[in-house]
Amino acid sequence: MTNENRGLFTLEAAQSYLAAEPTLDVTQLSNRLWSVSDGQCRTIFVEGETSVIAFDTLGTPGRARAYKRAIENTLPGKSISTLIYSHDHLDHAGFAADLAPGAKIIADEICAKVIKARKAEGQLVPNAILSGHKNQLSIDGVDLTLLNPGPTHGSGNLSVYFSEEKLLFSSDTILGNAKYGFMPDYHIANFVEYMRGFLALDWQVFVPGRYQITDRAGFEQGCDFIEAVQIECQNAFQEFVPIWAFQPMEGYVGGKLRQRFGNMEGFDDHIGMIALRIVHHYLMGGYGLEDTPNPGVLLADEVTL
Amino acid sequence: MTTASPAQDRPCEHCGIFTIGNLAAQGAWRDITYSPVRDNIWTASEGIYRTIFLEGEKGCIAFDTLTTPGTARAYGAAVGRVFPKKPIHTIVYSHEHLDHCGYAADLAPTADIIAHSYANQVIVARESDGQLPATEVWEGERKSYHLDGCYFELIYPGPTHGDGNVAAYFPQSKVLFMVDTVAAGVGYTYLMDWHLTHYIPVMKRFLSLDWDIFVPGHFWVLNRQQFIEILGFWEHLFEFGQQAIIDGLDPHDWKGLNRYTDEKLGPHYRNQFRYYEYAAMNLSRYMQEYLSGGWGIEGNLKPVTTAL
Numbered sequence: 001m002t003n004e005n006r007g008l009f010t011l012e013a014a015q016s017y018l019a020a021e022p023t024l025d026v027t028q029l030s031n032r033l034w035s036v037s038d039g040q041c042r043t044i045f046v047e048g049e050t051s052v053i054a055f056d057t058l059g060t061p062g063r064a065r066a067y068k069r070a071i072e073n074t075l076p077g078k079s080i081s082t083l084i085y086s087h088d089h090l091d092h093a094g095f096a097a098d099l100a101p102g103a104k105i106i107a108d109e110i111c112a113k114v115i116k117a118r119k120a121e122g123q124l125v126p127n128a129i130l131s132g133h134k135n136q137l138s139i140d141g142v143d144l145t146l147l148n149p150g151p152t153h154g155s156g157n158l159s160v161y162f163s164e165e166k167l168l169f170s171s172d173t174i175l176g177n178a179k180y181g182f183m184p185d186y187h188i189a190n191f192v193e194y195m196r197g198f199l200a201l202d203w204q205v206f207v208p209g210r211y212q213i214t215d216r217a218g219f220e221q222g223c224d225f226i227e228a229v230q231i232e233c234q235n236a237f238q239e240f241v242p243i244w245a246f247q248p249m250e251g252y253v254g255g256k257l258r259q260r261f262g263n264m265e266g267f268d269d270h271i272g273m274i275a276l277r278i279v280h281h282y283l284m285g286g287y288g289l290e291d292t293p294n295p296g297v298l299l300a301d302e303v304t305l
Numbered sequence: 306m307t308t309a310s311p312a313q314d315r316p317c318e319h320c321g322i323f324t325i326g327n328l329a330a331q332g333a334w335r336d337i338t339y340s341p342v343r344d345n346i347w348t349a350s351e352g353i354y355r356t357i358f359l360e361g362e363k364g365c366i367a368f369d370t371l372t373t374p375g376t377a378r379a380y381g382a383a384v385g386r387v388f389p390k391k392p393i394h395t396i397v398y399s400h401e402h403l404d405h406c407g408y409a410a411d412l413a414p415t416a417d418i419i420a421h422s423y424a425n426q427v428i429v430a431r432e433s434d435g436q437l438p439a440t441e442v443w444e445g446e447r448k449s450y451h452l453d454g455c456y457f458e459l460i461y462p463g464p465t466h467g468d469g470n471v472a473a474y475f476p477q478s479k480v481l482f483m484v485d486t487v488a489a490g491v492g493y494t495y496l497m498d499w500h501l502t503h504y505i506p507v508m509k510r511f512l513s514l515d516w517d518i519f520v521p522g523h524f525w526v527l528n529r530q531q532f533i534e535i536l537g538f539w540e541h542l543f544e545f546g547q548q549a550i551i552d553g554l555d556p557h558d559w560k561g562l563n564r565y566t567d568e569k570l571g572p573h574y575r576n577q578f579r580y581y582e583y584a585a586m587n588l589s590r591y592m593q594e595y596l597s598g599g600w601g602i603e604g605n606l607k608p609v610t611t612a613l
Binding site (some may be wrong): 007008009010011013014016017040049056059075083088089090093110113114118120123154155179181182184185189230234235237238239240244246247269270272273276277280281282283284285286287288289290292293294295296297298299300302303 | 311321322323324325327328329330331333353372388400401403404407412423426427430432433436467468494495497498524543544547548550551555556557558559560582586589593594596597598599600601602603606607
């Protein structure tokens with residue numbers, strides 16, 4: 001019988017799910033930078049002069065161990081000295097205790113507060129806290145820029161820019177396809193504006209937090225796609241489409257956007273979910289203080305670091 | 306110096322947060338039904354959304370504004386029809402969402418507005434066209450109001466749905482009103498802006514109060530037993546959501562979600578109100594609670610469970 005870190009699971013039957021160690025796909029992006037994927041979630045790691053800087057942990061103890069093994073196989077003799085959390089969610093950053101329990105953990109302040117409040121088993125609280133929109137760090141010979149443009153997805157979501165590689169990694173924001181599902185914990189109000197802000201930087205390769213790597217054009221298409229859904233969701237509301245029902249929203253928004261975006265992988269399977277989520281943004285006004293033109297974080301003072 | 310434009314010169318209805326130009330739906334009239342609940346408490350609905358209003362000695366107290374400028378005007382007209390000589394002098398916001406509280410400017414633009422601090426913080430930051438900020442903000446868990454001969458208590462039990470979502474409790478009438486938490490049936494779109502970590506323990510706190518009528522923010526009025534049974538369904542979904550992950554279901558696989566709920570939940574719940582519309586998306590939301598963790602700080606704080 002295994003005794004894995006549980007995250008938030010309470011069912012004993014979750015142990016087998018938590019323990020499973022999948023084969024990961026490792027892709028070399030430059031002479032010092034790799035991307036790793038379990039088929040759904042994706043992250044990156046960087047070779048430093050004496051150690052490895054890993055982003056995120058993947059979403060279960062088993063996957064975190066598989067991630068650790070992938071790094072060891074790629075960079076034998078170098079261990080993970082630094083972990084950087086892209087955001088607070090367990091499926092990306094939930095199991096540092098299984099990946100690198102002794103590593104320094106860097107995260108945005110709000111991300112760290114959420115993690116401290118959550119107390120999920122296996123998710124370690126960051127011990128190096130950042131704030132502000134831009135932090136330029138030099139870690140073990142690696143220069144990188146961590147960027148938080150404002151609420152996009154989850155809490156304290158940090159993107160990383162590698163100027164040398166002309167590469168941007170941003171987790172669970174823009175994808176290289178249309179497989180957004182119900183867009184869980186996305187903050188729609190400023191999302192496209194904040195994401196387009198990254199286009200001011202000089203990069204050509206975009207590594208998303210899920211699915212396949214894409215390029216600048218794929219990223220721009222992703223921004224255009226979400227923006228177009230936002231417009232058609234408003235039109236649906238104004239044309240008296242029953243906006244709380246899946247099939248009418250799938251039919252209306254899918255019909256409007258299929259010609260322009262139907263070539264995106266997952267379009268037909270996801271457009272109904274995306275549309276239902278986004279139309280409720282206009283109906284309800286967004287989720288919380290993060291989702292306003294003047295974003296903030298409600299109850300942020302309730303947690304001290 | 307600028308002056309307000311006459312209504313006929315306005316470029317559009319109050320726009321909420323819409324950014325497109327044609328806002329025909331915003332102004333559309335919706336017929337409102339209304340009926341007495343108990344004592345001086347009345348309820349109003351346009352078929353999907355529901356709220357309450359109170360008859361005071363000199364005027365009326367309206368809770369929420371309903372969903373659009375047109376609906377808000379129709380709601381105001383309904384109150385005026387029931388109590389022709391008693392204008393709405395106070396609006397109480399249940400929470401901050403536009404579909405319930407977005408159009409005070411169309412319901413009663415000069416009324417006093419009461420809201421919980423958490424709700425008002427969001428309203429002020431949102432700057433939504435037609436949603437007026439509160440004129441009286443309260444903080445904490447509970448506050449009593451004696452207004453124009455009406456007595457009620459506003460209760461913020463903890464995060465449930467939206468921000469600063471409060472219940473109105475009428476102890477003399479044994480009536481409880483709360484929006485977007487418990488409603489008829491076993492489905493609720495994607496449980497938009499629900500704080501699942503808190504939801505069950507926080508809502509159970511209301512069982513420590515003496516009431517037998519529950520007026521929800523949608524559909525029909527419920528009794529105490531129905532309230533308990535509906536909470537039981539949502540509580541059951543926590544283990545169901547975990548099991549779906551263990552079984553390898555992808556929360557973004559719409560067809561798979563529907564197959565899974567049809568097979569596992571359908572035999573127990575398929576005859577319940579709105580089951581087929583929402584079972585699959587509700588499961589997806591519950592799965593996310595375990596995959597991602599709760600959302601934001603409010604979705605991760607330790608729930609308050611003490612009696613009210």
